[in-house]
Amino acid sequence: MATRNVFLSVGAASNEEQEAFVRAVEDRLRSEGLNPQTVGRNAFSSDAPLKKVVELFDNCHGAVVIALERTFFPSGIDKRGGPSETQLSNVRLPTPWNHIEAAMAYSRRLPLMVLVESGLKSEGLLERGYDWYVQSIKPVPSALTTNEFNGVLSDWKSKVDAYQAAPIKAVNDPPSKSPADLTIRELVGGLRLAQLWGVLVGLAALVAGAFALGAKLIGHI
Structure with a gap:
């Protein structure tokens, strides 16, 4: 079977450990006959980043989100000044592009696999309870050899194959008429x-x- 393009949502690595993990995921995808496409890593454009993201999505049959720590707050306040004000501590957040690109993948009905670094704040499209399974994972290459990861990857890949054979319409596409x-x-x-x-x-x-x-x-x- 020919190599299939899949969109890989991941921010620029903050350290060598994150970069090693991202490369391990890319290598694993390629070993499965999948070609990861990421703006800023292997796809570049002189236009605004979002335009290139849309262009890549138009040629992909699945999407993978790797949410890694981008921002760290030792302390903070949630809903400051209101009756529900809450003190926060050790808050870790990923790049907001993970949320944007996950939403774009879902709106196109692309098979979606989500990997979230353990300890990140669970919110938005990276929390559990939606139409996809969220794996909480330690960002080390050995994490890609577990039974959980292999099982989820196999199931997601089968959906990518099915999507390539018969693409599913986007959520907002109007129903076709004779x-x-x-x-x-x-x-x-x-x-x-x-x-x-x-x-x-x-x-x-x-x-x-x-x-x-x-x-x-x-x-x-």
Whole structure:
């Protein structure tokens, strides 16, 4: 089977340990016949990063999120000044791009595998309870040899194969209709400008031909 592209959501590594783990994940994906695509690692563009992210997603059959510590707060306050104010300590957060790209993958119905460094704050699309399984993992290469990781990877990969064979429509895509069920307005609205112009020219020719034929018939009466 040909190599399939998968989107890899991961921020720039903060230290050598994180970089070693990310490379281990990339190598494991490639060994499975999957080609990880990440803006800033192996895909670059002169446009804004989000444009390149969209472009990559258009050519991927699955997505992997690696959430690693990016920001650390020894102490802080949640909902400061309100009745639910809470003192925080040792808060660890990943790059916000993990949340953005996870949402983009889900909206496209791409098979999603989420790896979250143990100890990160569980919130947003990186917490459990959604339509995907979140693995809490220690970011070391040996973590990719556990039964849990191998099992989840195998299941996710089978979904990538199925998606490649029959891509699933995005969440917001309107349901398709048979041409016979479409109204004139829907048919015209679905045409591009060049297509619409061609239809109008064709209709004009048809009407002109009908008038010419009618004139001949009248002349023979």
